[in-house]
Amino acid sequence: MQAAPLRMNLPSDPPLHEALSLAMTPSTEAAPPASPDPEADPALRWQALIAQVGRELAEPLTAALERVTTLNTTGRIDRQGLRALRDEIDRARQAGLLCQQMARLASGRIRQSHERVHLTNTLQSVLAYRARELHAHGIRLTQALRPAEVRLDASMLFALLNALVDWWIPTTVGAVDLQVTMRNWPERARLVCRIQHQPSDQPTTADMDGLTERLSTLHWHLLEETARTLGLIVERQIDGVHATVSIEFPTTVTATFEEVMHAQDAHDFVDSVNSKPLAGSHVLVVASRRDVRVQVRESLKAMGLVLDFVHSVNEAQAFCQEGLPHAIVFESALRGTRLEHLFDGIRREVPEFVFIELLDEGRTFEIAAVSHTGMARVGRDAIATSLPSALVYELTRVM
Secondary structure, eight states, rough: OEEEEEEEEEEOOOOOOHHHHHHOOOSSSSOOOOOOTTTTTTTHHHHHHHHHHHHHHHHHHHHHHHHHHHHHHHHHOOHHHHHHHHHHHHHHHHHHHHHHHHHHHOOOOOOOOOEEEHHHHHHHHHHHHHHHHHHHHEEOOOOOOEEOEEEEEEHHHHHHHHHHHHHHHHHOEEEEEEEEEEEEETTTTEEEEEEESSSSSSOOOOHHHHHHHOOHHHHHHHHHHHHHHTOEEEEEEEEEEEEEEEEEEEEBSSSSHHHHHHHGGGGGSTTTTTTTTTTOOEEEEEOHHHHHHHHHHHHGGTTTTTEESSSSHHHHHHHHHHHOSSSSEGGGGOSSHHHHHHHHHHHHHOOOOOEEOOOOOOOHHHHHHHTSSEEEEGGGGGGGHHHHHHHHHHHHHHH
């Protein structure tokens, strides 16, 4: 017998500081007899999030500590153990980065730049970026995507869709069905994602609380918080061996477009760099010189990016085999046959992938559209002022 489906509707909850204030205010009303619902009580929702943070930090760090203890005792660690240690530390790092993103969203101080965005094209772009990861995990995609446009912050939509992919990759056992449909009334675009979270030949679990906890990862919480910030309506249903997520877009570009525009505040339209439009995007920096790496890190530290650094083309190739970043920034001195081979392989998968070349000197700033190399180029002396602008322009161009 299948367990009853669980539905989760996400209202527009107050940000974290308001939720905690509500939690600490004594109530004069009698408590209702029903069990508390985390989705209806912001304080309980944040309590569940903090518990999840503890789990996702403690598990890899405990395993890493055991390996370090063994290393301290024996003085030896093999290549496989070293790789496992690195993976465990990276998992804890990723959990920390997710917490930072959620804290920024929950602060209530994000300034969004609302613009007309093609939802279907953006989704297809995200899937192209993540194709290698999906293939590596054996995930099959079926798509029925109706063209739809929405009005919201383009970079946050990109982050939302990546959070959705990040959520389903570790929880899916084989198949993901994606649909973009249109509701008749009110006329709204809706993205529906249906995953299979356990094999069909396994008995359906009756422990819905345990199943909900397993599916409520930090990536799910990030998706929730991003959707709330964007004003979207999210529902999750867990039924048998499947879970279905529905994301509804109230600001769909339709006949009610004038109403949407009238509701926008003048503060919604701000400079794209200052509003951190690429927060959460993943950039790989390939630089052999430490001073260049420091210069790049300093120039990008205020943008909310996930930055990874490698020293050589071989390390870049190994990094990209595990999953593509959203952009690659590289030293001009590293250009050669191996780097060109890496570029060709990536562009066969993602034709408009963003590469930015750092020239050895000068204040050059060329976007890909005018560069004779077909890549954006930034001179060494212009990294601090021009590299952030180059990333904003190139990445938002292909989103």
